[in-house]
Amino acid sequence: MNRSGAKIVMEALVREGVDTIFGYPGGVVLPLYDEMLNWPQVRHVLVRHEQCAAHMADGYARATGNVGVCLATSGPGATNLVTGIATAIMDGIPMVAITGNVNSWAIGKDAFQETDIQGITIPITKHNYLVTNIDELPQVLAEAFYLANTGRKGPVLVDIPKDVFTATTSAPFPTTISRRGYTVPGAPPKDQIEEAVRLIKGAKRPVMIAGAGVLHSGAMEELRYFAETTKIPVINSLLGLGSIPRDHELSLGMMGMHGEATGTLAVQEADLVLGIGIRFDDRLTGNTSGFAPKAKIVHFDLDPSEIGKTVTPVAWVVGDLKASLSAVNKLIEPQDRPEWLAQIKKWQSAYPLIVPQGRFLSRTVLKALNDHTKGEAIVATDVGQHQMWTAQFYRMKKPLSFLSSGGLGTMGYGFPAAMGAKFARPDEEVWAVVGDGGFQMTLQELQTAVEYNCNVKICLLNNGFLGMVRQWQELFYDNRHSHVAMGSPDFGKLADAYGVQFYRCSRMEDIADTLKGASEHDGPVLCEFVVEMEENVFPMVGPGASNSALVMDPDLEPSEAAHKAGAFETTHAGALHV
Amino acid sequence: MSTHQHTITALVQNEAGTINRLVSLFRRRGFSLASFNAGDCEDPGYSRLTFIVNGDDAVVSQCLKQLNKLIDVIECEDLEPEHSVQRELALIRVEPTSEQRAAVHGIVSEFMARTPRTTATTIVVEQVSDVASLERLIAALMPYNVTEIVRTGTVAIKV
Ligand SMILES: Cc1ncc(C[n+]2csc(CCOP(=O)(O)OP(=O)(O)O)c2C)c(N)n1
Ligand SMILES: [Mg+2]
Numbered sequence: 245m246n247r248s249g250a251k252i253v254m255e256a257l258v259r260e261g262v263d264t265i266f267g268y269p270g271g272v273v274l275p276l277y278d279e280m281l282n283w284p285q286v287r288h289v290l291v292r293h294e295q296c297a298a299h300m301a302d303g304y305a306r307a308t309g310n311v312g313v314c315l316a317t318s319g320p321g322a323t324n325l326v327t328g329i330a331t332a333i334m335d336g337i338p339m340v341a342i343t344g345n346v347n348s349w350a351i352g353k354d355a356f357q358e359t360d361i362q363g364i365t366i367p368i369t370k371h372n373y374l375v376t377n378i379d380e381l382p383q384v385l386a387e388a389f390y391l392a393n394t395g396r397k398g399p400v401l402v403d404i405p406k407d408v409f410t411a412t413t414s415a416p417f418p419t420t421i422s423r424r425g426y427t428v429p430g431a432p433p434k435d436q437i438e439e440a441v442r443l444i445k446g447a448k449r450p451v452m453i454a455g456a457g458v459l460h461s462g463a464m465e466e467l468r469y470f471a472e473t474t475k476i477p478v479i480n481s482l483l484g485l486g487s488i489p490r491d492h493e494l495s496l497g498m499m500g501m502h503g504e505a506t507g508t509l510a511v512q513e514a515d516l517v518l519g520i521g522i523r524f525d526d527r528l529t530g531n532t533s534g535f536a537p538k539a540k541i542v543h544f545d546l547d548p549s550e551i552g553k554t555v556t557p558v559a560w561v562v563g564d565l566k567a568s569l570s571a572v573n574k575l576i577e578p579q580d581r582p583e584w585l586a587q588i589k590k591w592q593s594a595y596p597l598i599v600p601q602g603r604f605l606s607r608t609v610l611k612a613l614n615d616h617t618k619g620e621a622i623v624a625t626d627v628g629q630h631q632m633w634t635a636q637f638y639r640m641k642k643p644l645s646f647l648s649s650g651g652l653g654t655m656g657y658g659f660p661a662a663m664g665a666k667f668a669r670p671d672e673e674v675w676a677v678v679g680d681g682g683f684q685m686t687l688q689e690l691q692t693a694v695e696y697n698c699n700v701k702i703c704l705l706n707n708g709f710l711g712m713v714r715q716w717q718e719l720f721y722d723n724r725h726s727h728v729a730m731g732s733p734d735f736g737k738l739a740d741a742y743g744v745q746f747y748r749c750s751r752m753e754d755i756a757d758t759l760k761g762a763s764e765h766d767g768p769v770l771c772e773f774v775v776e777m778e779e780n781v782f783p784m785v786g787p788g789a790s791n792s793a794l795v796m797d798p799d800l801e802p803s804e805a806a807h808k809a810g811a812f813e814t815t816h817a818g819a820l821h822v
Numbered sequence: 823m824s825t826h827q828h829t830i831t832a833l834v835q836n837e838a839g840t841i842n843r844l845v846s847l848f849r850r851r852g853f854s855l856a857s858f859n860a861g862d863c864e865d866p867g868y869s870r871l872t873f874i875v876n877g878d879d880a881v882v883s884q885c886l887k888q889l890n891k892l893i894d895v896i897e898c899e900d901l902e903p904e905h906s907v908q909r910e911l912a913l914i915r916v917e918p919t920s921e922q923r924a925a926v927h928g929i930v931s932e933f934m935a936r937t938p939r940t941t942a943t944t945i946v947v948e949q950v951s952d953v954a955s956l957e958r959l960i961a962a963l964m965p966y967n968v969t970e971i972v973r974t975g976t977v978a979i980k981v
Contacts, residue, residue, distance in 0.1 A: 362839050366846045371893040374838050391893060424835065425896030549887035552880065 249378050249409040250279035253342065256385035257286050259417060262313050264289060264304065264667050266297035270317020271357060272344035275409035289667060289696060292688040294321050296660035298328020299686070302337050303664025306647045307622055307672075309462065311338040311393050312664065318345045319357030322403075323364065327654060330368040332399040334651025335483060336460060338392040339399040341369075348376045348405040362403050370398030378411035383418055390421045394428045396547045397460055429546040431571060432563030439559045440518075440542050441575045447516035449538075449584045450476045451507075453499065453528070456483035456650075457521015457545060457565050464488070464643050466569035467520065474579050477588055479507035481522045482635055483650040490619060490639035496588070500528040500791075502632040505595035505783045508791050510588055514539045521545060521565050524554045525651070534790025544568050595783070597636050600799050604752055606630055606705045609773045610637040613675065613703055616759040621673040622647065622665045626658030626682035629711040632781045634677045645672075656685030662700045663693060673701070673763060680706040680732050690742040693768040701762045704772045706732060707779065715780050720787075739770045750774040827856060828882045829908055829978045830873040832889055832898035833863065840894045844871065847892065853877065853885045857975030868896065872977045901978050908978040912956055914947040918966040926966050933959045 247255075253276055257265065264287045269277045280288055291297045294316040301312030316325050322343040332339045346355040351374075362374045371391050373384050381404070388400040444450060458467050464487055471478050471494045478488045479499045488495045499507030511517055517539040522528065524543075529535040532555050541557040543550070544565060551560045561568045599607045610633050617623075619639045624647035625631040631648055640646050647665060649657040662676035683704055693700060714728040739746035745765045749758040749772065762769040782797035834840055841860060848855045856874040863870035875885055882900055889898045901908070918926050926945055930937055935949040949959055953976060960971065 363842060366839065366843050367850050372839065376838070396891075423893065425833075426893055547891070549884065549891055551887075553884060 246412045246414050248275070248279065248412050249381050249404065250275040252381050252413075253385065253404070253409075254279055254283045254286065256382070256389070256417070257313065258283070259386075260311065260389045262311070263287060265313040265315055266291055266300040266304075266664065267315030268294050268297060268317065268321055270321050270344065272318045272346060272406040273315065273409070275406065276315075276344065289692065291660070291692055293686065294324035295327050295656065296686050296689050296692075298325045298339070298341065299331065299657050299660035300664035300667065301339050301341075302328060302332050302657075303624060303647055303661030304668040305332075305337050305339055306661070307644055307665035308668045309460075309644060310668075311340055311389055313340050313342065315342045316344075317357070318343060318361070319359045322359055322361040326364065326368070329365055329399045329401065331649050331652045331654045331657060333368045333370065335649065336397045336456060337399065338397040340388050340392050341399055341401040343401065343403045344409070345374070345403050345405045347407045349407070351405065361401065365401050368399070369401050370396075372401040372403070374403045375408055376405060378408050378413045379415045381408065381413070382415050386418050387421055387423065391426070395426075429563050431567040432561045436559070436561045437568070437571045437575065440544070440561050441572055443516060443540060443542055443559060444474060444476075444518070444572070444576065448581070449514045450474070450516040450518065451479055451510045451514045452476050452518035452520055453479045453481060453511070453522050454484045454487045454520045455481040455522030458484060458487040459643055460521070461546065461565040463521075463566040463569050466566055466573060468492070469573055470569050470576070473573070473576055475581050475585065476518070477510060477585070479503075479510065481528050481650070482648060484522065485635060485646045486640045486643045489641050491641070496592075498635050501530070501785050501787075502636070502781050502783065504597060504636065505794060505796060506588060506591040508783065508785070508794055509591050509595070511536050511539070512792050513587075517541045519543045519545070519557070520569075523550055526554070529555060530785045530789055530791035534792055537792075595796060595800065598797055598800055604750065604775055605779050606633050606707065606773075606775045607637060607779070608752065609703065609705060609755055609775060610634055610677070612755045613677070613759060614638050616756065616763070617673060617675065621645065621675050622662070622669065623675045623677060624648065624658050624662035624665060626676070626678040627653045627655045628679040628682060629707070629715065629779070629781050630677055630679045630705045655682035657682070659683060659686050659700075659702060660689050662702075663689060663698050666698050666700045667696075670699075674699075675701045675703055677703045677705065679711060680704065680708065681710045681730050684732065687738070690739070690744050690768070690770070694743050697767055699766065700768055702768070702770045704735065704770060705775050706735070706772050707775050708732070708777050711779070712781070714778070718778075718780070735770060735772045745769040746772070748772045748774065825876060825878050828875045828877065829901045829903070829906065829976060830875055830882070830886065830889070830898060831901060831978055831980070832871045832873070833865070833896040834869050834871060834894045835896060836867060836869045837894060840869075843892055843894060844889070847888055848873075851885075851888060853881065857973075859975040859977050861977075872975070874976050899980070901980055906978050906980050908952060908976050909950055910953050910956055910974055910976045911948070911950045912960070912971060912973045914949070914960060914963055914968055915970040916945045916947060916963055916966050917943055917969050918945065922966045926963065929959070929962045933962070935959060
């Protein structure tokens, strides 16, 4: 049956089970926006800036594991998506971005609002298309969803000229997709599994670092069984948080630049490090020459290009993680390692995360947020100090409930990502934890939240600074503050102007009630916590330093226990050198 | 592991943006590309490319893996010199004085090159060979007023 390109796009969305898309109209996508009116089963969320359409699609994808879809017009609409697409590729988020372009005959002639979005997004997409032939549109759209959500996931952009939206074709959607040269990784080779198992069986002080790959392949059950059977403690990368419940006895939380000391120390002392769905990126490894100096590294990942990219493993298992871990699970036997686990317990008690009492700190608020939500909410963070503290203090019970821009570190991500998550999972409580800096990058979406009654709760930690940058200036630039003091509008008046429920909290005794009030209100809520201005994130591994040069919180009393925990010369903040 | 030249060939599905995507990968990831060549091949709709890449084994292995990740790339391979034929074509325009012409023709026949076009003032020399002997030919012609050189970059085929 002949139908238009615009109709084909809507058909594709329905075929792929997409119930919500995030977009913004303009000249060349008018035919699609007109067609949309005939498809009530697909909700279109009208954002206030296309960057946020991409972040919402990202939040939707991270909270569900399904492809998030964003839509923009040509030229500035398309370029506004770029930050959101780059955020998604770094973290392997399945996304389809649809852009309109000028009429196909006008391409290359600098027509009004023409931009080469295909060329611009080549380095930040898994793949992209410019569709100039209507007959190819059904195939391309089906392929785009398939590529976005298989193998190593990522954003795929489809650029569609205006005349292709209006042209018609009877070309059907493909029933199956296969692309020569593209294979979806399945079970790993048997010999790789056997070698990994041999190393696991022989290890005395093993740890595993579980990353986002575990969440992407849905291997949480397999990971947990593996950990519980072998008694191997599970450390997480930032994006791996949630792959094991944070209160599980084998969960050590995040490691790395601002990770918990225990995980970082355990890796430095381990004789075997299993990297499971992680990229061994620099925020996690510190200087790679000093990373895990006593350990053999075994890398589990589905992407062969990750093997040996930054660290040199002795063995690897390349394949889908769910398949890999279940294959490993078939060959392992119950093990116990009381000494190693006791050593880890010692570190945990010697170097806990601390919240100094009697002060109104970001940590005080985030600890309270954890107690308030009991780790059951979906939490999206922005980027900065508050992001690291959330990673440290939020003890999520469930997977797909911690959303953060890890790879790109995109300020402005948190609030729209939380909205995307809330649109996808309306029955969950969703919190955005944001700083005063990042929130000011995307707060125009308050209007979108109000219009759609997108019931997200915003925990704004207002420290009056670009806190993370101020911390680096304090530690590495003689505390010379250069353009880090950040003014803000009166957030109460702002919320009022948007019609958003607002609470300002600046007293310790009001924190719990503020959070409770926010949860009870039916609709978006902005909670501003006016916290101490100069609080630093610890532990810290300085940029470029080895993870052994871990600097502990200066407020942490060097206790008897710390001495007994042994093995480590821990330094205090003043001693950070890079 | 020493840095040396590797010859990588890739079979790619040729769509809008394919070459751009391939070359962008080399630039973005800092792989050092000495030359590349693209052309039609035995499969309609596909192209085969030859890249000459400088780097140690680890760099080249990462380069192959990254190439393989591109959706357009069907397969790619690092060719061993012993198990491949590698050739480059060069066109060299020489504008010798009339006294030098005989010497130029002498060099051409010594290297078994060809001269597809000559005019009263110009000799176009054509050579297909491995890179080393091509470079010797160019060096030999240099004293005779070489005014333009065009080279295809290496093309290679597995044996
Ligand atoms: C778009 C963008 N610009 C700049 C940065 C660099 N940067 C990282 S953290 C940070 C400060 C964030 O300040 P704020 O949002 O107030 O959070 P805080 O660190 O105070 O918790 C900056 C500027 C970034 N990550 N993203
Ligand atoms: Mg701040």
